[in-house]
Amino acid sequence: MAMNYSEAVMDHFTNPRNVGEIENASGCGTVGNAVCGDIMRIYLDIDGDSVIRDAKFKTFGCGAAIATSSMATELVKGKTIQQALEVTNKAVMEALDGLPPVKVHCSLLAEEAIHAALWDYAEKHNLVIEGLEKPVSDIGEHDHHAVELVEDEDEL
Amino acid sequence: MAMNYSEAVMDHFTNPRNVGEIENASGCGTVGNAVCGDIMRIYLDIDGDSVIRDAKFKTFGCGAAIATSSMATELVKGKTIQQALEVTNKAVMEALDGLPPVKVHCSLLAEEAIHAALWDYAEKHNLVIEGLEKPVSDIGEHDHHAVELVEDEDEL
């Protein structure tokens, strides 16, 4: 089965936006694990008005993992924390014109990485962000299976 | 599996020698049966010195059946009865540069047809031909199987 990535995915994969680190970031979150083949780390710079002034990422993973990281950071930049919570995996997928079924988990990972960075920010600043639950740090194994089932349904 | 007939077989099949009947033949024998797909009838004209002056045949059967009939009649013409008994299926096959394994039974049929015609001659004339046994009139089913086994051995 060959990967059929959209042009948007290929663009964000080959020219990823926001690669890098933020020194003394307001929040930083890492999700996934190397055993499963995907790790995403997102750095957020959040100002006093709860606006995300900057976002950077580092990702170990497939083309889709890199593209979703790039798109997710693009989508949250300039948004308030509350608006950023609306950047769901669906939003990331739509912005990328979709993902192959087997790669849907990458968009979940991107959503979780943002949440993890926000959670880190909240912990550091002793805040409670409404609607934010403690993210699953390891979104690996379990999810793959769910996704494979979806794929099967989709293809048959 | 395609038939690989020798040129000699194809020649005797497409231009069969000695097709026909002999009115008031000295001996006439028919072997095989239509259910199995092969019938051969051979007519012999035998003179007082036990020399086969003429031989004719009619055959219902495959290319090899027709070619072996043609060759067998050629081989016995001009021979004495005793010499004709030496026209075995091997002799017919050799004269035809061989037969595909699955067609070996046709040469047996030709040998039997000659014998049947000689038997008929002997009966009509109250003779005993030394070395001639009563031919099997129906040389069909049983023989096919024997031949198939041979083929298997040969091919593996």
Next chain:
Amino acid sequence: MKQIYLDNASTTPVRPEVLEAMLPYFSEDFGNPSSLYPAGQRASDAVAAARATLAGLIGAKPAEVYFTSGGSEADNWALKGFARANASRGRHLITSAIEHHAVLHTCQALEKEGFEVTYLPVDGDGLVDPAAFEAAIRPDTILASIMFANNEIGTIEPIAELAAIAHAHDVVFHTDAVQAFGHEDIDVRALGIDLLSASAHKLNGPKGVGMLYARKGLRLANLIDGGQQERGRRATTENVPGIVGFAKAAELACAEAADERARQTALRDHAIGRVLAEIPHARLNGSATSRLSNNVNFSFEFIEGEGMLLQLAARGICVSSGSACTSGSLDPSHVLLAIGLPHEIAHGSLRMTLGRETTREDVDFAIDALKQTLDNLRMMSPLYEDYQRGNVESVIERMAA
């Protein structure tokens, strides 16, 4: 010598347009469809497009089409794969006595595995009787396999009716459509077909590629395990040129099918008419009406098939006797025996199958050659001698009476 090819049910030449469509995938876009780089992606896209084309031609979804190495593998997979995966539901299968050996020998293999198979008889035209079909269904029947059209005598079976009966009894319905696809209109949903086999080389596509349509949701054990190709159901690096050629050939055949059917039916009936009028002791095998437009099958009394074929071949006429797969065998066709022919005339049968390149001149030339050949062989036949002397009667006359 000019060759007149009248054996299109056996195999067909690849059409130039088809070969042209295949060519780029041998040495240029030769990549493995499973790979990520462009040469592989183009191969992968070509396979996906071919799958969509073929699915569309039979009213299926692309994900219901699986490529195979031919009609035989599709038949084997449908029957063995379904039977093995559904044995817990029952171990009885129904098929007909006139199926291709790819179905019949597969059924025999399944019998050795403990399945039971009912081989339905057919009538004199080669038709399966729907009432007999229904009567054969048992509580443990899981699968029925009845061919769409017979490869020897061209009889087209009442598929929609049989499939409806099968479904009324919760029996899954397979059809071997190797002879019908690209000739007859097939809509698997409208006809109620659950599994369907087809082969490219019967419709001017390449040899070595076929397909199995399997309705979504059917459980099917794999025949060929390994990599994830064909959604994990049939392993092997895809035969990309073959698959592309199959789709192209099927697309062209289906587009032209209505016209070709009309043209060939006229030719066929012309041939049948001439033979019946001009050659004594001849019998048309198969249905006169529910018949593939390209099939002419006769039995000729007093002569044997192989001799006839060889003499016709010597005159440049390519035809067959019995099915291609069994030529070279000593047994008369099981199909001709099933429609009630006695052995002696089953041996003397001839199949002429028309193709898209066959002209009326070809047919007339072939029939003229056939007349000469039969004269020749009958003159050589001890059976004809007996008949002429009044020692035996004509089997065909007896059957007709």
Next chain:
Amino acid sequence: MKQIYLDNASTTPVRPEVLEAMLPYFSEDFGNPSSLYPAGQRASDAVAAARATLAGLIGAKPAEVYFTSGGSEADNWALKGFARANASRGRHLITSAIEHHAVLHTCQALEKEGFEVTYLPVDGDGLVDPAAFEAAIRPDTILASIMFANNEIGTIEPIAELAAIAHAHDVVFHTDAVQAFGHEDIDVRALGIDLLSASAHKLNGPKGVGMLYARKGLRLANLIDGGQQERGRRATTENVPGIVGFAKAAELACAEAADERARQTALRDHAIGRVLAEIPHARLNGSATSRLSNNVNFSFEFIEGEGMLLQLAARGICVSSGSACTSGSLDPSHVLLAIGLPHEIAHGSLRMTLGRETTREDVDFAIDALKQTLDNLRMMSPLYEDYQRGNVESVIERMAA
């Protein structure tokens, strides 16, 4: 953009001479080999000649060679066919943990049928240990299947030694030679091979055709039942152009094998040398010595394979990660795990496989591109960041220590 194809273990382009040899059999000598007229006879002769050629190349008799639809079918047939036909003698099989999925998934299917399979581990180079092999043989062992050479890491197994051990215990020996045929010298008699699988598209032949060599006298259940093709053991109208192309490709490959082996070994070792010298955190996978001359396989730390492949593809370099059949899957290669790689570096592996058209310039261009790609991806990698900050250690360094 110029494409540099370095994925010849996945598939190869059809050579012009091979396509030329195939072409007449699509539309001219297109007849069914089972038929009696000249177009069929020529096809039949071509198949017979191809069979004789292929048999000769491996030291077998023509009647021991059976054509299939590819390497996967040959593997399935060898294992399922032999196991099913010989189950009364025993129900235990031995194979290795690094076989192709066409063998491994077939073994799993046989386990469901009640057979038991021992999956032998391999050492860090991917080699099966003959002593462990012998120790695994039980009184009820009927078949062993050990690949000639591995498709991912190129390791060549000690086939003669393993086959001799198998025979000493009355165990039949199969080898999947899909990667070796046309590259390594193979004489089935000298090596003691009873069953051997090969595939045309791995040696510049067409996709969709392969072969199974089965020593005379072996009992083998059919995988595909039906007509009498392949002496009644594998039904379907023969893929004549494919078979002709396979023989032509194999003939050319074997004639050039010694020269190509020398040439490619030099190229391979040049590539391995450059990578080890110029790219940090890289590990050669597979044996350095008992290795196919066309195989280069590395793991690179801190990066993941698919990203690397895509970036290389964007630079015109066609390579693979894991085996072709499993790319697109989420699981790391079972072969790399079997030679002891931890998951995280198994994900970052790269296979470059050379072909007859590969030049030194190609290899150097690819390695330059690889260096840039790895710089790029590592810059993006949170694992590399952690490593540089001293938070984690290098797995490859730990393994080497």
